Amino acid sequence: MSNNFRSNAEIIVKANVSGEIFECKEGLSFWGGVDPSTGCIVDVHHINHGNSLVGKLVLMPTSRGSCSGSGVLLQLVQNGLAPKALIFHEEEEILTLGAIVSDQLFNKKVAILRVSKDIYSDLAMADKAEIFENTLVCGSKTIKLWGLDTETLNLKSTDRRMLNGDQGAANKIAMEAICKMAAVQSANELIDVTKGHIDGCILAHDANLIFAEKMYKLGANVSIPTTINAISVNRNNWENQGVEPDFGNKASRLADAYEKMGAHPTYTCAPYLLEDKPQRDEVIGWSESNAVIYANSILGAKTQKHPDYLDLFIAMTGRAPKAGVYLTENRIPKIEISVHLPTDFDDSIWPMLGWLIGDLSPNKIPLVTGLEMTSPSDDDLKALCAAFGTTSAAPMLHINGHTPGKVYSIPSNLKNFNITKQHLAKLWNKFNYADLRVDLVAIGSPHASLKECESFVKFFDGKNCNPTVKTIITIGRDILSKAKNEGLVEKLNSSGVQIISDICWCSITEPIFPPEASVIMTNSGKYAHYAHGLTGRKTRFGSLKDCALAAQSGWAKSEVPEWLSN
Numbered sequence: 001m002s003n004n005f006r007s008n009a010e011i012i013v014k015a016n017v018s019g020e021i022f023e024c025k026e027g028l029s030f031w032g033g034v035d036p037s038t039g040c041i042v043d044v045h046h047i048n049h050g051n052s053l054v055g056k057l058v059l060m061p062t063s064r065g066s067c068s069g070s071g072v073l074l075q076l077v078q079n080g081l082a083p084k085a086l087i088f089h090e091e092e093e094i095l096t097l098g099a100i101v102s103d104q105l106f107n108k109k110v111a112i113l114r115v116s117k118d119i120y121s122d123l124a125m126a127d128k129a130e131i132f133e134n135t136l137v138c139g140s141k142t143i144k145l146w147g148l149d150t151e152t153l154n155l156k157s158t159d160r161r162m163l164n165g166d167q168g169a170a171n172k173i174a175m176e177a178i179c180k181m182a183a184v185q186s187a188n189e190l191i192d193v194t195k196g197h198i199d200g201c202i203l204a205h206d207a208n209l210i211f212a213e214k215m216y217k218l219g220a221n222v223s224i225p226t227t228i229n230a231i232s233v234n235r236n237n238w239e240n241q242g243v244e245p246d247f248g249n250k251a252s253r254l255a256d257a258y259e260k261m262g263a264h265p266t267y268t269c270a271p272y273l274l275e276d277k278p279q280r281d282e283v284i285g286w287s288e289s290n291a292v293i294y295a296n297s298i299l300g301a302k303t304q305k306h307p308d309y310l311d312l313f314i315a316m317t318g319r320a321p322k323a324g325v326y327l328t329e330n331r332i333p334k335i336e337i338s339v340h341l342p343t344d345f346d347d348s349i350w351p352m353l354g355w356l357i358g359d360l361s362p363n364k365i366p367l368v369t370g371l372e373m374t375s376p377s378d379d380d381l382k383a384l385c386a387a388f389g390t391t392s393a394a395p396m397l398h399i400n401g402h403t404p405g406k407v408y409s410i411p412s413n414l415k416n417f418n419i420t421k422q423h424l425a426k427l428w429n430k431f432n433y434a435d436l437r438v439d440l441v442a443i444g445s446p447h448a449s450l451k452e453c454e455s456f457v458k459f460f461d462g463k464n465c466n467p468t469v470k471t472i473i474t475i476g477r478d479i480l481s482k483a484k485n486e487g488l489v490e491k492l493n494s495s496g497v498q499i500i501s502d503i504c505w506c507s508i509t510e511p512i513f514p515p516e517a518s519v520i521m522t523n524s525g526k527y528a529h530y531a532h533g534l535t536g537r538k539t540r541f542g543s544l545k546d547c548a549l550a551a552q553s554g555w556a557k558s559e560v561p562e563w564l565s566n
Contacts, residue, residue: 008116009136011145012184013099015109017084018130021123022056024048027362027393029065030072030095032506032530036205039081042533045430057111057129058083059120062090062363064393066506067199067287070098070307075205077102077110085111085131089120090363092393093184097307100180104173105214114184119143148183155179159190162317170220174313181310182321191322193303195278196226196315197271199287200308201258202507203232203251211309212257222262222315225276229288230269230447230474230504231255234512242511263315267502268476270382270447272299275478280404285320287311289389290382290446290526296396298381300404302326305395325365325395331405333367333398335360336414340370342421344563348543350380351525352427353419354387360417363393367414372401379449386446387525425564431528434538436558439517441465441551443544444474445505445527452544453479453488456497459548465496466554470514473497474504497551506530521550 025047028034033043039054053076063069073095076082086095092114099110111131115123122138123129129138136143161167162175182190200208232251233243259265266274271286272294278284280300286292287306295301304324306314314320325331337357342349357366376384381402388397398405443456453473465471473492475483480501483489489499500512505527513535520531521540528541540556550556559565 009119009143009145010114010148011111011131011134012096012114012148013103013109013112014147015085015111016132017057017111019055019057019084019128021126021129022051022053022058023124024058024060027060027062027064029063029390030069031066032533033065034072034076036072036075036079036081039076044532045529053083054081056083057085057087059087059123062088062092062393063094064362065390066289067094067292067305068202068204068308069094070101070309071200071204071208073098073110074102074211075207077106077108078207078210082110085113087113087115087120087123089115089117091185093181093305094307096184097177097181097310100177101211101309104177105211113145148180150179150183153179153182153187154189156190159319168219170215170218171316173218174220174316177310177313178317178319178321182323185321185323187321187323189322190319191283191326193283193285193314193318193320194224195282195284195286196222196224196311197229197286197288197291198226198258198263198311198315199229200311201228201231201254203247203254204507206250209250209254209257212254215312216257216260220261220312220316224315224318226263226315227266227268227271227274228255228258228263229267230507231267231502232507232509233503234500235265235267235502247509261312266477268447268478269504269506270449270476273447273449273476273479283326285311285314290386292395293385293389293397294382296325297385297398297403303395331365331396333414334364336367336369336416337361338370338416338418339368340418340420341374342424342563343566346543346545346561346563347380347383348523348541348546348561349424350376351383351387351523352424354384355391355525355529356419356423356427357397358388358391360419361392361394361397365394365396365398367398367400369400371399376402377451379452382446382449383523383525387529390526390529421564425560428541428560428564431525431539431541432556434519434540436540436556438469438519438521438540438550438554438556440514440520441469441471441547442505442520442522442524442527443472443547445522445524447476447479447504448473450479450482453483453492455544456548457488457491459545460495460497460552463495463552465551468554469551470517471497471551473499474508475499475501477501506534521547521556523547
């Protein structure tokens with residue numbers, strides 16, 4: 001991404017602040033990466049792990065990872081633990097939107113600046129800075145800050161009626177935020193979208209509930225078919241699962257708010273598994289990072305990686321900024337990543353590849369080569385996309401020979417990176433840092449497919465879970481219904497495997513998450529990345545079959561898989 005803005009220093013959310021400068025050396029996902037109750041970085045894979053962001057003027061190239069980072073920032077603001085300012089030198093939308101909502105709905109401010117690389121470098125060398133009115137003061141330098149230009153945006157008459165408040169307070173707020181984000185993205189106009197997906201429905205903190213109920217009371221209603229992401233409780237059964245009533249009721253209220261606003265209670269983080277999934281070239285407005293990446297990359301639909309809260313605004317108005325990967329020219333790969341495959345491998349390679357590809361392309365759309373002769377399944381691609389979204393801010397990737405819009409002639413000017421067996425082995429060790437004794441097997445991040453349920457039954461082959469191991473598969477309601485009809489749920493239950501709908505591993509809390517569990521075994525690169533920051537537990541990682549065997553024995557493999565060690 002380039003510094004495509006009007007000046008060398010732009011102020012997007014205004015606030016008069018001063019304080020200590022803290023530089024994040026690389027992008028950070030606030031979701032799973034920052035504890036909203038302390039303001040500290042908890043992502044164990046991040047170079048600044050353990051540092052506090054509270055009250056700092058935080059420099060960061062851009063954010064990365066989950067769309068839910070906007071909600072984490074809003075909660076930090078509510079708790080009085082937010083940075084005073086966030087200063088980027090690349091395009092950034094997730095935390096920017098969180099700050100816009102905090103200012104717009106709650107009159108609580110976090111300054112958001114986007115500056116040139118030169119100014120960013122000067123700030124990184126300084127100890128303190130001050131932002132006052134339209135100026136940035138750093139040492140002896142005083143830099144003029146330009147405000148957002150929303151006046152030149154080409155709007156339809158219906159957009160202007162919403163912006164003027166003619167269609168109610170909620171639509172006015174929604175359109176104001178969309179227009180500000182359009183200016184942030186250098187869009188000249190808005191685009192119609194046909195489907196929405198709401199991500200901010202997890203009760204990771206009270207901010208999501210406060211936002212949703214406030215919007216509902218203001219009269220918010222969706223205007224396009226809109227699905228709901230996984231939530232924080234098993235919607236119809238949480239009272240029988242030991243969930244604390246206050247938490248269960250709040251989580252239900254959050255789900256209720258979005259249902260009342262007209263969203264469909266699908267409760268899945270994998271909406272691309274639904275029957276009514278987007279078609280190629282369909283223009284949609286989704287949030288949830290793994291779903292956005294899958295929709296763009298595998299289905300060939302078109303959606304930006306919309307931050308939480310903006311997803312509701314888009315669903316309400318049916319409009320989004322015409323920018324980013326909505327535009328064909330912005331879907332072109334910027335770097336090439338060549339994969340040098342081992343002679344043999346199992347399904348654990350796909351999430352590891354996704355993580356490594358994202359790590360090498362933290363903010364650029366990559367073209368992945370070297371996989372042309374492979375036959376990845378839909379589940380393999382699901383796992384790859386989800387893991388890619390943990391380490392990259394990019395909303396999509398190209399896999400040569402597999403994804404829509406196949407690229408067979410590799411542009412000669414692309415910078416090239418390589419992924420070798422050695423890189424995969426190093427990452428396997430990075431993911432497998434816990435003791436070998438497994439307490440919990442976690443499948444379904446993103447939600448498990450019908451095929452994954454079938455495979456898990458096959459790997460159990462009538463055997464039972466070890467009594468010391470809790471094994472849970474999280475799943476969407478649509479897939480759960482199909483799994484019941486095919487007898488898969490009964491077979492899994494008889495082996496001691498628990499199937500839970502509506503929630504996923506990014507939203508599970510105690511007691512559904514076993515309080516006594518200290519080591520998690522998972523086949524998900526996404527959960528292997530986020531688990532420690534979300535739960536404080538350590539992980540083991542492997543294939544779906546490895547997970548099934550660990551569930552039966554209580555132990556993970558001690559050695560690197562044979563296909564990586566040869």
